[in-house]
Amino acid sequence: MEDDDLFFQTTFNDILISPNDQLFENIKRPTCQHCERPVQTCLCSHLPDTPLKLKQTTVYVLQHINEIKRPLGTVQLLTKCLDKESLNVIRSKNFSSTKYPCMKQVYNNPYTLLLFPNQNSSPLDELLKEDFYKNKHITLVAIDGTWNEATGIFNRHNELINLKTCYLKIDKGSEFVIRTQPTEKTMSTIESIAHSLKYTEQNDDIYDIIVRPLKRMVSMQLDMGACYHHDKLTLINNNEFKKKCGKKQYRRLLALQH
Numbered sequence: 207m208e209d210d211d212l213f214f215q216t217t218f219n220d221i222l223i224s225p226n227d228q229l230f231e232n233i234k235r236p237t238c239q240h241c242e243r244p245v246q247t248c249l250c251s252h253l254p255d256t257p258l259k260l261k262q263t264t265v266y267v268l269q270h271i272n273e274i275k276r277p278l279g280t281v282q283l284l285t286k287c288l289d290k291e292s293l294n295v296i297r298s299k300n301f302s303s304t305k306y307p308c309m310k311q312v313y314n315n316p317y318t319l320l321l322f323p324n325q326n327s328s329p330l331d332e333l334l335k336e337d338f339y340k341n342k343h344i345t346l347v348a349i350d351g352t353w354n355e356a357t358g359i360f361n362r363h364n365e366l367i368n369l370k371t372c373y374l375k376i377d378k379g380s381e382f383v384i385r386t387q388p389t390e391k392t393m394s395t396i397e398s399i400a401h402s403l404k405y406t407e408q409n410d411d412i413y414d415i416i417v418r419p420l421k422r423m424v425s426m427q428l429d430m431g432a433c434y435h436h437d438k439l440t441l442i443n444n445n446e447f448k449k450k451c452g453k454k455q456y457r458r459l460l461a462l463q464h
């Protein structure tokens with residue numbers, strides 16, 4: 207297996223930690239052994255006492271390799287909230303079953319749903335009410351990366367294109383305000399998965415349990431001077447987006463707003 211292309215489960219979280227893991231961290235500080243955050247910004251008191259074991263869902267996160275280098279990735283927090291049978295993270299650019307034979311059963315499973323909003327996707331809550339999905343064990347696949355990276359991964363993999371896609375009906379913005387979201391109705395990976403599990407696990411409390419450490423991390427970063435990031439679409443619409451945005455990209459952002 208190549209060094210930069212690893213399949214790992216929740217026990218291998220140390221791979222995700224980089225010295226740049228904190229926005230204002232230039233020198234290596236003592237790290238909490240449990241949450242693996244710098245001791246000063248330890249999140250343990252906001253994590254579940256023991257990682258949650260899901261009853262009705264198995265989660266696969268396909269993480270773009272670039273996501274590892276980004277500070278404050280949210281999948282790292284997710285690995286502290288869910289147990290290793292419930293959550294699998296694959297870090298790569300190529301997620302084919304030829305490369306990862308374990309993915310074959312995921313791609314061939316009729317109850318696998320890909321969290322990816324596109325023109326063919328259905329709202330997850332409505333989908334789960336259909337007889338076909340009702341009370342079935344769901345395998346939920348999410349792609350972790352920037353929107354462009356996630357779209358690239360999707361378009362390069364027929365096995366992903368062939369999956370049933372779903373999206374979430376969201377009535378409030380992301381809590382992850384220290385990183386720019388594509389639109390005001392898109393969420394970070396941890397929030398999207400937490401939101402999905404509310405439906406697949408039929409558990410109203412699970413969202414708050416999983417998002418709690420994220421909220422704490424964000425509030426600590428804001429206290430330390432991190433900037434509040436507005437979503438890209440709002441910035442473009444207000445002529446405040448500093449980079450160039452082509453028509454194609456703008457249309458893609460609009461399409462994200464179900």
Ligand SMILES: [Zn+2]
Pocket residue numbers: 238239240241242243248249250251
């Ligand atoms: Zn800790």
